[in-house]
């Protein structure tokens with residue numbers, strides 16, 4: 001069934017309505033007895049909130065345990081892809097989802113436990129402006145990103161290993177190209193493209209899992225750069241994005257590399273901060289595409305609880321979107337996205353406490369991408385043309401130290417979500433859920449110096465004479481088609 005614009009509602013609260021849409025709807029629509037019950041519940045919840053707000057514990061465990069299955073797949077092409085800005089949605093009935101799961105030999109439903117807790121959300125989104133926005137800068141402007149207010153909502157129970165396993169399974173790449181159906185529903189511009197051939201390798205996909213009652217949804221992002229790890233297709237756009245988001249300075253790894261922006265100063269480790277932020281905020285990135293997918297889903301189910309998830313680069317994008325909209329997010333094996341979050345000016349300490357926001361990153365120490373050691377001329381990332389130089393994460397990290405405790409070797413193959421699921425998450429007795437905590441004392445790109453034109457001149461460091469020049473590799477890794485083991 002197609003939605004008309006008139007049927008759509010935006011689910012974030014207006015500035016004049018501090019109550020969440022769910023509470024608002026309950027109060028205004030239901031008949032009197034239900035209203036009383038609702039009010040009583042509200043009072044109980046308020047009491048619990050006030051009494052437990054200081055403790056970082058779940059406020060209330062819900063007895064509801066929604067069972068989610070594949071409901072939609074969104075695809076948003078980039079503006080430079082074969083089909084520029086194509087934005088589509090494929091809907092799945094329960095039977096179709098069951099058939100796909102069956103064919104792939106994958107589970108069909110994913111059960112998640114939830115509890116009530118604190119979160120942040122933007123105080124004043126302006127949906128119309130946001131829909132029209134193309135770049136992160138326009139998005140941020142449209143939603144007044146700096147005004148976040150505290151809110152309470154249902155969060156995934158990340159202390160429960162079955163819930164974490166379910167979330168990981170939902171990010172599994174096996175769902176990427178489930179079949180060859182052609183009945184995509186165009187959101188926005190109509191595209192008379194009946195075959196998906198040729199555009200799988202461009203853009204961003206969001207897989208939506210939901211329960212039959214439409215109360216709870218998990219949106220899992222997948223960037224196509226997953227191809228780097230699986231041997232599948234990888235677009236230049238992916239490398240551009242990743243190198244912009246996860247490198248110290250425009251992927252200026254060496255003079256032989258093609259850089260993604262011109263912000264480095266001279267031949268030393270200096271990078272123009274103003275230039276860097278301008279390039280990032282004014283470019284279309286997977287982050288901006290992912291925000292559109294989230295807005296679309298939140299619009300379709302205005303009263304639902306939505307969580308974000310993702311593995312690897314898809315997880316980083318999920319995290320950035322989660323921080324932007326205050327959406328609970330659980331990621332797996334993502335590269336350090338703290339630097340990207342800073343460059344986008346997303347809410348960060350000291351303005352907010354990362355212990356307060358529902359943002360969890362699961363990973364293990366044998367994954368070079370997660371711990372930030374997939375760098376240098378001998379690494380897989382280098383061979384693939386990826387400058388993954390960051391290692392610090394936002395929110396809380398939940399780390400299985402398999403290197404020290406189990407003697408695992410650091411190996412890029414352990415990055416795959418399939419391996420994490422089979423070797424860690426499915427063995428909860430051997431690998432219990434680790435403690436989740438902030439990464440304090442973590443520093444990214446320590447060698448680099450970021451002079452900012454907006455700083456007073458005295459703070460611009462010029463003491464770089466002792467730092468050696470960046471060595472050149474023997475060839476340009478961008479020219480390679482596939483990564484080699």
Ligand SMILES: *[C@@H]1O[C@H](CO)[C@@H](O)[C@H](O)[C@H]1NC(C)=O
Nearest residue numbers: 186189190191192193194195
């Ligand atoms: C779409 O393309 C098909 C074949 O390429 C053509 O037969 C059909 O008329 C087109 N439909 C529209 C609405 O343009």
Ligand SMILES: *[C@@H]1O[C@H](CO)[C@@H](O)[C@H](O)[C@H]1NC(C)=O
Nearest residue numbers: 001071091211212213214300
């Ligand atoms: C859930 O949403 C779908 C649209 O995706 C709709 O067809 C269905 O009727 C909804 N179910 C309930 C119980 O509201």
Ligand SMILES: *[C@@H]1O[C@H](CO)[C@@H](O)[C@H](O)[C@H]1NC(C)=O
Nearest residue numbers: 265272273274275276278453
């Ligand atoms: C830094 O970048 C900004 C914006 O691109 C530019 O105006 C400025 O001149 C640059 N500063 C230096 C020192 O290169």
